[in-house]
Amino acid sequence: MNYNVKLSDEVREALALGRPVIALESTIIAHGMPYPQNVKTALACERLARTHGAVPATIAIIGGQLCAGLTEEQIEYLGREGRNVAKVSRRDIPYIMAKGADGATTVAATMFIASLAGIKVFATGGIGGVHRGAETTMDISADLTELGRTPVAVVCAGAKSVLDIGLTLEYLETQGVPVVGFRTNKMPAFYTRDSGYNTSCRCDSVEELSDMVGAMANIPMRSGMVIVNPIPKEFEADEDMIDRATTKALREAEKNGITGRDVTPFLLARIAELTEGASLKANIALVYNNVRLAASVAAGVIQPD
Template sequence: MSLVHLSPAVAAALAEDRPVVALESTIITHGMPWPQNLDMARTVEAEIRTNGAEPATIAVLDGRLCVGLTDAQLQALAQAKNVAKLSRADMAVCMAQGQTGATTVAATMIAAHLAGIAVFATGGIGGVHKGAESSFDISADLAELAQTPVTVVAAGAKAILDLPKTLEVLETNGVPVIAVGQDDLPAFWSRASGLPAPLRMDSAAEIARAHKMRAALGLPGGQLVANPIPEADEIPAEDLAPVIAQATAEAEAQGIAGKAVTPFLLQRIFELTEGRSLAANIALVLNNARLAAAIAREMNSLPG
């Protein structure tokens, strides 16, 4: 019996060799409040369909690894309480215990690869947390990018992280970090981080060819495609810096650590920006969904 349970729509798309784009579910359960989270999930799925691909939102529901959710499943997940936040370390345990969990970038990559899906759209990846030289708090997303062959389209790493250290870890692990259409690395809510991007590509076709070339060379791992938020929707880095500093100081003062750090910081930044960060988050996810759909279409047109 297959461990992966495909929705009817995703099963049909894969059987007919149509482009499919994976979507994570922690952005629904841990990234946005109800009911904006459900609205966002539906809107992102619709955006992918409009751009010629089938969306596959991924989650563990009652122990079943679901690739593609029905609207009823999306609604239930968006309102669920105490949902586990799953990465490589705990996804199998959640499934074995028959529990429900939302997939992070790492877990979504694993599930997408198992299902035969090569492209994944998200908001931002995890990375090296500030103070990691003391805490050793480094997201499993980085190690996953080094070993699982999925192209991940994000608006860069989350701006709450230590971006220079995140880039260093990705480079050490041989992960291509590709900025789209610019030489500066995007920083989630902001188009520019002030850090030069290791690589630049200007089209979905180039990115698709690079993915296929990695496979042809036998190189493990995926690609991180850093897609800048649209200019009209960004929050400049200089506006965000004091907000992130305040939220980070509050997390430290309250002893918040591990998986609880990112949801706490995102919620505080939402409050401190009076909702501006949420609007930017939705805009960048939609932008990433459009690009991911284009990359998936291009991949389907290539041999192999």
């Protein structure tokens, strides 16, 4: 089932025994946060997963090898090297493998590798989506098409706030991907709890979410789901501050000709600067919140016979 995915001993044993496992991505380590907060956050996420009943499988490509479950030394390496490590989406996987190189996996690549390994639940900060102005640039994240063809449940705080959230939801609908609000009818906007758009459905208990993930795993859906978990109120960023910072960062990205895979890391870093670290604090808090929920959901999924 794992198709040459290198599993850590902990992950291999958990999967063999039918114990809950959650995937964690590595782009957030190498490209999403500055060092050393990135390493501290990644290790804290692993501890949180274990505390809430699941084995963490941080996913990356190391030396051309697909890996699910990293050592602390490997996480430290990814965090310290930062953007020197390639940002890898699904399309890049064969190239990075052939080169024997290292890669930090995006949501799309993490979903793909998690599915190969037999992991059904994945916690991240936020998914990619349809970028603002995509009607002319066609800049649409591969995360969305991956959700339409890979049966993994992604627990997140919505789409990243720099995106066109309305069009992102429309695209997910076209891909047949349910957007499930955990105790909310509203699609969160990453740093804030309400984007103004509605989710496709709502679950008010972890048990309901686990049942949905179990149903997805037991039928040939061939598509995933998005479980949106709003950032806790006490960590929510000021909406006006985020909007101002986002607008300024987007203008700077356009002026400097920043495109493609470089856009989101630039915007997140610039927004953190413009908000004097407030967005980074919110980012860390929402990631922890998502890991807790994902671990609890995975722990409640009944394994098929």
